Amino acid sequence: MFKRKLSALDYGKDYNPQDETQFRQMAVWLEDMKIRLYPIDGRQSLRDIQNPQWHETFSKYLQDLKFPYNNEMINDRIALSDWLMGTAIRFEYGDNVEKYKPISSNIINNQQKSNSVNQTGNPLEAIDYTSEEFKSGMVKLCELLQIPTKFNDTTAVLRAVSKIITTKLSKEAIDKNQIKEQGSGVDFSIEQMPLGFDTGDKIINEAAKILRLLYIQDLRTLQTKINETIVSVQSFVADPRTDSKLGQIGW
The missing domain is CATH 4.10.280 (MYOD Basic-Helix-Loop-Helix Domain, subunit B)
Incomplete structure (x- = not known):
């Protein structure tokens, strides 16, 4: 989910927002390398990710960053990760405007050329x-x-x-x-169901019919699950991630 943003920020580690240690390390790295809200000597408490009081320190850090959401969002590591990365990208761009300006111009020019050539192309592009x-x-x-x-x-x-x-x-x-x-x-009567053989005992015949119905029900349930599994696999295989802006299709 965050692969592109972390790649843009040159964060060279695997990241799982649900892993508290990885989340804290990522937050500290963004402050040290990209955001730099605090002076170097003012980041010590934030860097001490093993401190039992780290959550309070981090809450204060978010307040200083003007985090725009309510207190409940502070515990949502996925939403926080997304916001912190977006903030870091904004700071990174602000520090290197001249570096990224030619890239932005090229992207705009390519989009304009694409729009002029493909007037009847994919409407989602517009x-x-x-x-x-x-x-x-x-x-x-x-x-x-x-x-x-x-x-x-x-x-x-x-x-x-x-x-x-x-x-x-x-x-x-x-x-x-x-x-x-x-x-x-x-709704049907069990007497109307054919058994296919006769044991000579009515009670045994009815018991056999019931067992046969249960067996058929199990087979249908199994077939339904098999069909659902096939549909899920086909949906997964047929759902490549597409970035039309980059002209790439695939994982």
Whole structure:
């Protein structure tokens, strides 16, 4: 989820936001190398990640950074990681404007050339994902689908929206739910069910029919799980991460 931002910041370590030690190390590294809010001698308490009082120190650090969210968000390591990385990137760009200005100009020129050549191309290319109109529409869509909206990574949110729609709101998913609902209330008499053989005892015959029904039910349950597994694997294999701006498709 954070691979691109950490790569842009030259953070050369693996990162798992749910690992508290890795989170603290990343936060300290961003302060030391990119943000530099405090003077060097004022970072000692923040660097002491084993200190039992580190959480209070970090909360004070976020206040000094003008962290814009409420206190509950301080415990959300994923949202905090996203915000800290975005802040670090902003500071990095501010410190090296002349360095990144040619890159920004080239990107804009390439986009303009692409738009002029591909007037009838993918309509998604024309969307301004940073506009307030897009963000407002995304928030409403996420609220409708009950998807968290606290992340700044619009790519991840769009993937989540796509997953919800394809797995729960597609025609195939709706038809599957309807079949389950319709198939849950079948009424029939066990005497009408053919056994295929006769033991000569009515009670034993009925017991055999019941065992046969249970066996058939187990087979259907197993087949359903197999089908669901196949669909999940196909969905995973057929969902490469695409960055249309970079012209890359793949993992």
